[in-house]
Amino acid sequence: MVLDVALALVSALECLLEGVSFAHEVGMPAVLGGLIGVPVGAALVVRRRWPVAVVLISIATTPAEMGFLLGIVGLYSLAASEVPRRIIVVLSAASLLGTLVVAVARFHQDMAQDGYHPGWWSMLAISLLLALGLTAPPVLMGLYVGARRRLVESLRERADGLERELSLLAERAEERAVWARNEERTRIAREMHDVVAHRVSLMVVHAAALQAVALKDPEKASRNAGLVGDMGRQALTELREMLGVLRTSQGGTPVAERPGEAEPQRLAEVAVAASARARAASGVPVSSVVPGVPGAQGVLGVPVAAVVDGGPTLEGLEDLVGQSREAGMAVELSVEGEGRSYAPGVERTAYRVVQEALTNVHKHAPGAKAVVRLAHRDAEVALQVENGPSDGAGTDAGLPSGGNGLVGMRERVTALGGVFVSGPTDAGGFRVSAVIPDAAAA
Helix, strand or coil, rough: HHHHHHHHHHHHHHHHHHHHHHHHHHHCCHHHHHHHHHHHHHHHHHHCCCCCHHHHHHHHHHHHCCCCCHHHHHHHHHHHHHHHHHHHHEEEHHHHHHHHHHEEEHHHHHHHHCCCCCCCCHHHHHHHHHHHHHHHHHHHHHHHHHHHHHHHHHHHHHHHHHHHHHHHHHHHHHHHHHHHHHHHHHHHHHHHHHHHHHEEEEEEHHHHHHHCCCCCCCHHHHHHHHHHHHHHHHHHHHEEEEEEHHHHHHHHHHHCCCCCCHHHHHHHHHHHHHHHHHHHHCCHHHHHHCCCCCCCHHHCCCHHHHHHCCCCCCCHHHHHHHHHCCCHHHHEEECCCCCCCCHHHHHHHHHHHHCCCCCCCHHHHCCCCCEEEEEEECCEEEEEEEECCCCCCCCCCCCCCCCCCCHHHHHHHHCCCCCEEEECCCCCCEEEEEEEEEECCC
């Protein structure tokens, strides 16, 4: 606004003087010429809002040789504005033509007064150069400044848009981090449940049987005590393996012992390692958890094979059923189809389903008979664990129930694209069924 007011004052002063001179030439009162010149020159104050009006005023006053600054600044403002190009071209051409006509007439008049009569071509050439010098530079400068201004505005809008996108991405990343932490808590809790609950449940059952026969049958009590010790050692071994994977980092250095490392980094490595083990247990490639990790290499330098192959497989079902038999449960194992190997995650999930189902029988139906059925099919493995009602003859060890066993089994099976069904039977027992597709065949 300060610039526009200053230009308007200078232009008004110029037009005032030129208006007085023009009034003397045509025989008008000088005051009238000055009164016309002041508002004409002051029109520059609105050059940004109405550039077309300023240029039209400049063209209208061209025959009076008034408004030199008005014409130059008006053409520049018109070319730099958002006015359509057609209007800019038309008004620029009109200004050029008006300046050319006035220049030719003025040259002819001045030359005639001096008694010099040059050719029309020379006067036309000089007038054309003068008209181009007054019209072309402001128009070209205005076009350049307008294009640059639009470019800067577009870049600023793009930068604002990118800033908003980055803000949204940061919010989404924070939401994903919260979701990932909750997901890893659930996975680690399920893994701990699967590793510890079954063997601890068998230990409690054996301890109850040991208490019952300690005085009557010392030999059986000694055998039960040995089984309790074996179960405890196996549970501790599996627990150490899982915690070792959670704590191991690249190069085999425990995460908590690396000096100078930020706490968030250590927590992130623990979470990533837990995710790798849980995903590997479900048959999901580790590379889907951490981008850029090859399929054969685990997270934090731990090979995937070390995570998955160390877990249970379907070959261990005989030992699993045998442990329940030793705990006093009448359990049968029925296998249909030709036995073969499946993807590690599939075998691990099938084993855990049978393990948790037998644990539930120990908890909720002591003394009941159980049947474990395993069917090998072309592209899937089907399994079923069914138990009858409790006969009341078995000893109730008072095992607590957290209510997460069936939830964990369902999560494991559905994570591999399988189907899980559980519920009571007509005979008063309970049945757990699962069909798991073979990830390797898929």
